[in-house]
Amino acid sequence: MTLELTTDVLVVGGGPAATWAALKAAEEGAAVVLADKGYCGTSGATASVGTGVWYVPPEPDAREAAMASREALGGYLADRRWMARVLDETYERVNELADAKYPFPVGPDGTSLRNGLQGPEYMRRQRIRVRRAGVTILDHSPVTELLTSFDGAVAGAAGHQRQADRPFRVRAGAVVLATGGCAFLSKAFGCNVNTGDGALFAAEAGAELSGMEFSNSYGIAPEHTSVTKTAFYNYATFYRADGSVLEGAGSQRGRSVIARTLLSEKVFCKLDLADEAAQKAMRLAQPNFFLTFDRLGVNPFTDPFAVTLLAEGTVRGTGGIRIVDDGCATTVPGLYAAGDAATRELICGGFTGGGSHNAAWAISSGSWSGRAAARFARSIGRGARRVQAAGGAGLRPAGRSSDVDIAEAVRTVQAEVLPYDKNYLRHGDVLRDALGVLDGVWESLRSVESAGIASVPARQAAAMVAHARWMYTSALVRNESRGMAKRLDHPELDPSQHHRITSGGLDRVWARPEVAA
The missing domain is CATH 3.90.700.10 (Succinate dehydrogenase/fumarate reductase flavoprotein, catalytic domain)
Structure with missing residues (x-):
């Protein structure tokens, strides 16, 4: 029997961005459900290790140095206003952790050292804080698709609970995607839950992506x-x-x-x-x-x-779902993105956010998106909305269904994105050949019909293929070397390409220079 829930805000994910989003949405008075593919507090890249944090006291010289330090590396695509916002929000939230008795180490002079977090302890405490805030946590409950209302707004999500072996559906006034980036099952520590699911869901609802060429980390x-x-x-x-x-x-x-x-x-x-x-x-x-x-x-x-x-793809890279306002809204009403699922170009430009910048972005974007999602949900009220499922590839066939070896599809994708001489040392001819293969895999997954627990690996495969196609299509549009997006056939930086690249599409992938607002 399907588990049916109704809430104000649904947060998809279970890492730092997801837990901050859930906390801040609950503080706004929203009813919140958090659905994690794994066990919230232990799954994901942060929970397995320690991480630095871009924590800088509000001193003008220190803040200026912090913002200037990465601008050139990122090809000058970062935004100073967003950098300042992240530094402000991270400073407040990390101090909030200290007030909540997180055991920061103490330096020789007796001051609390707050520029790093032990992942296991950090996430253990975040889970406790989320539960105390009254959030309903669905562990081992991978989401497989979004639900949309007939006016195009996002209205919840559906998935399958592994341990209970039952489908679930959550109707929600707003959804925050905090599912992490995509590491293509490369076995990087803590990253095998990061298969790019959120970006696939967002694109199926009509959202755009940005910076996907900055993905060869x-x-x-x-x-x-x-x-x-x-x-x-x-x-x-x-x-x-x-x-x-x-x-x-x-x-x-x-x-x-x-x-x-x-x-x-x-x-x-x-x-x-x-x-x-x-x-x-x-x-x-x-x-x-x-x-x-x-x-x-x-x-x-x-x-x-x-x-x-x-x-590590877009886990340590900077590309992700494009956000369009200070609350981390996407181009789709009711849908928000946070953490590594969202683009980090706003603070990192085209160079990796590493641990510290990405950690600060997770804290900040999670907090902003949670608050904004709660306000959006409140604005539309709790009235019942007719909803429809948005999922496609790997779930519902576009035409006649056929049997596809999902494991083989994943291996084919990995063969195009894991080798250094394809993804890291990029060349236009190689990228075009790879896209030909990837387009074929996508077409095969469009014929797959899956249900129950089998839908989870099928959708992960679809998400990885979609990610790779957005990455390489965007990389071909950037005919230069900027940030981490290096092209062997275009080794120089081109001043005329000082812009971000947006992308999207599923059956037909597109990428183009961002149009200034």
């Missing part, structure tokens, strides 16, 4: 492991297989050097630039990073170990 990880805490490699020296130093690999743009080298040989490194104090601080900040080394009897500060690169 790869994290460094010890070979055969999944922990991509790239900041620690600032202390690394990288070596070729013959023991010689790999020049340029340790620079700010060193991952391209590593990627090129990995195409033909192994790359090794040692964290030999970290002094004793730094080593102690690293172990305290990211204990998970060292678990594998300790089990293998490897000292990463003195022993060389092989590294690889794992695709």
Whole structure:
């Protein structure tokens, strides 16, 4: 039997952005339901590790330095007004965490150090706060599609509860998509719930995306492991297989050097630039990073170990659902986006938000979207609306249904987006060939009919294919190298392309320069 719920605000997701959205919507007096693909408080990229936070006290010089530090790297596509808003909101919300007794470490001078969070403890406390706020949490309840009213507004969502093995449907006055980005099941730590579902749902409802070319983010990880805490490699020296130093690999743009080298040989490194104090601080900040080394009897500060690169796509990239106002509304009435599901170009431009900027964006956009969604829901009231299901590919066939091997479809997508020489070291000819393959996979998924728990992997596959097509179509429109969007066939920055690129579409994907409002 289907679980039927009615609420003011439905939040889809269970990470930082989702929990902040739920909290702030509840504070506005809204009834809130949160539906998480996993177990809220433990699933997602943040819950598995620690993260820095873009937390800067309101001192003019410090704020100016914080905003200026990443502008050039991002190709000057960030927006100072949004940067300032995020810094203000993050400062307030992190201080709220401190008031709620989050155990921030204390520095030598006795001051609370609030520029980092331990993911497991942070998310454990967020779950407790959400429950205390009266939010209904649906764990292990992946959403598979949005519901829309007949005037085009979003009116809820439907999905399937894994443990109860039953479908569910939530009618809502507004929906916040905080489902994270897309890492294409690359096995990057904590990211296998991040398959881009929210962007697919949004596009099916008619929303646009932005910055999808800024999606070729790869994290460094010890070979055969999944922990991509790239900041620690600032202390690394990288070596070729013959023991010689790999020049340029340790620079700010060193991952391209590593990627090129990995195409033909192994790359090794040692964290030999970290002094004793730094080593102690690293172990305290990211204990998970060292678990594998300790089990293998490897000292990463003195022993060389092989590294690889794992695709993190739009989890650590900046592309996502386009937002159109200060409350993180999308182009579809009643639909809001937050965290990694939304574009982060507004504060990062075209360069990765890494941990700290993305963490601040999750806190801020989650808070803004939750408040705005609650106000929108209040404005339309609790009256019953006729709704229709918006889901397509992997769920309802466009024509005659046919059997498609979903696992094989995923492997085909991964073959086009995970290799360094396709996605990281991009070339127009390679992108066009990849799009031909991806278009074929999409067409096959449009013939799939699924129900129950089988709909979850089918929809994940559709979301990953859609993501890859938006990424590569946008990358072809940007005929230059800006931020992380590098083109081997267009290696220079072109001043005439100082604009963002919006994209969308499903059967026919499109991308074009953003039209100024």
